Amino acid sequence: MRAPPAAARRPRKHLWWRWRWLAMAGGSGSRKRKARRMRKPRPDPTALLTDDLLVEILARVLYRDLCRFRCVSKRWSALISDPDNRRRLPQTLTGIFYPMPLDPDDAGSQALTPHGYGFTNVSGTGPPFIHPSFSFLPDRERVGLELVDCCNGLILCRCFRFADDHEFHYLVLNPATEEWVAVPVTRRWSTKLQTVRVGFDPAVSPHFYVFEFELNEDYDEDYNDDDWDGHVVRVKIYSSGTGFWIDKENGWTLCMLLPMDFKSVFLDGVLYVIAIQGIIGVVDVEGRTWRIIEFPDPRSEIFPFNRTDVGFIDLFQGQLHFATDGRIGHSIHSLEIWVLEDKESEEWTLKHTVCFEFLLGRKREFGFRDFIVVAIHSDRNMVFFVCGRERTLMSYDMDSWEGHIIRNLGYSEIEHFLPYVPLLPKSLPDCGNQ
Numbered sequence: 001m002r003a004p005p006a007a008a009r010r011p012r013k014h015l016w017w018r019w020r021w022l023a024m025a026g027g028s029g030s031r032k033r034k035a036r037r038m039r040k041p042r043p044d045p046t047a048l049l050t051d052d053l054l055v056e057i058l059a060r061v062l063y064r065d066l067c068r069f070r071c072v073s074k075r076w077s078a079l080i081s082d083p084d085n086r087r088r089l090p091q092t093l094t095g096i097f098y099p100m101p102l103d104p105d106d107a108g109s110q111a112l113t114p115h116g117y118g119f120t121n122v123s124g125t126g127p128p129f130i131h132p133s134f135s136f137l138p139d140r141e142r143v144g145l146e147l148v149d150c151c152n153g154l155i156l157c158r159c160f161r162f163a164d165d166h167e168f169h170y171l172v173l174n175p176a177t178e179e180w181v182a183v184p185v186t187r188r189w190s191t192k193l194q195t196v197r198v199g200f201d202p203a204v205s206p207h208f209y210v211f212e213f214e215l216n217e218d219y220d221e222d223y224n225d226d227d228w229d230g231h232v233v234r235v236k237i238y239s240s241g242t243g244f245w246i247d248k249e250n251g252w253t254l255c256m257l258l259p260m261d262f263k264s265v266f267l268d269g270v271l272y273v274i275a276i277q278g279i280i281g282v283v284d285v286e287g288r289t290w291r292i293i294e295f296p297d298p299r300s301e302i303f304p305f306n307r308t309d310v311g312f313i314d315l316f317q318g319q320l321h322f323a324t325d326g327r328i329g330h331s332i333h334s335l336e337i338w339v340l341e342d343k344e345s346e347e348w349t350l351k352h353t354v355c356f357e358f359l360l361g362r363k364r365e366f367g368f369r370d371f372i373v374v375a376i377h378s379d380r381n382m383v384f385f386v387c388g389r390e391r392t393l394m395s396y397d398m399d400s401w402e403g404h405i406i407r408n409l410g411y412s413e414i415e416h417f418l419p420y421v422p423l424l425p426k427s428l429p430d431c432g433n434q
Contacts, residue, residue: 093378094130094422097418158170169185172198231256272313295311320343321339361403
């Protein structure tokens with residue numbers, strides 16, 4: 001048998017050091033792993049918060065952020081999903097109040113108010129989130145009830161329940177909690193008091209405000225054009241915090257003509273209202289700050305949109321947005337969405353534009369107010385509008401460029417739409433509830 005080579009017979013002392021190094025490394029790794037197992041986990045700061053305190057914090061975030069916070073932990077997900085807590089957490093656009101068709105047979109299965117308003121979910125499915133019969137009101141308050149405005153879950157109504165048909169008072173309702181309060185004042189109807197708005201921002205204050213704009217003259221059959229043009233001469237502002245009205249003279253530098261059905265926006269104690277002259281009037285809750293913001297400049301120099309055309313304002317994630325009917329070229333109508341990124345400035349930024357032909361999937365001519373924006377989603381890049389004689393309610397997603405038909409609302413000559421976001425966690429201040 002042949003002897004092994006000399007190199008094979010040489011003692012391999014270096015292998016011993018290698019084995020020792022591996023043993024030391026293995027031992028060190030074992031000790032590290034054991035130390036890691038014995039080490040206490042780093043405490044979660046939110047674990048020190050009670051459930052009530054954590055829910056109170058979550059109640060102050062945006063709805064979109066709330067959806068993301070479900071992924072933080074099982075505890076957060078359980079708190080957000082809990083039915084009792086959901087009443088205290090922020091909500092999003094749920095539905096739209098709309099005037100019902102003249103023919104009762106067209107009302108379908110939608111809920112109907114005694115005064116001719118229906119409610120439809122923006123999802124287009126399921127029973128109405130709110131039944132606008134407002135059955136929680138006493139019968140005497142439901143007589144002659146008229147929807148006027150809606151802001152962050154509160155609905156402002158006129159109630160003509162007095163012996164004199166021209167006398168009324170205001171009610172503020174929270175349909176989600178079935179609470180209501182009567183504003184302590186009785187008015188006599190006149191064309192001076194057509195434009196009234198409610199302002200409410202639960203993130204800033206638990207109190208609401210009623211803005212009553214008084215016009216310069218009553219309209220009657222003997223009126224003179226030189227004496228009456230319907231512009232604002234003063235504003236009365238009611239605060240549920242003080243329980244009193246204040247009376248202020250018009251502080252706008254221009255004669256403001258406020259349409260009765262145009263939407264307003266309330267943000268940080270300031271009311272934004274659209275005027276017919278193609279401007280936005282701004283007034284605060286104390287009647288001290290008065291500003292005017294111009295509509296954004298039209299993109300088309302050939303056919304700019306008429307300054308008396310309908311404009312629509314709404315809030316998206318705390319920023320004022322403006323929607324209008326623009327034109328591209330000579331004959332192509334388009335929907336334009338503008339954003340006021342800094343509410344202290346007057347600089348509008350064009351956010352999105354899309355032609356009607358793409359929105360509706362067909363080409364058609366639009367007459368006056370054949371296309372009406374009724375809501376801008378508060379948390380999603382989505383616009384809701386009605387179009388056509390049958391007032392087809394549709395949604396348009398600006399991110400995906402997709403439009404969807406929700407339902408036909410039916411023909412009506414009234415064009416007063418109120419987007420509704422439920423207000424669940426708050427209670428109305430008692431200012432005359434009967």
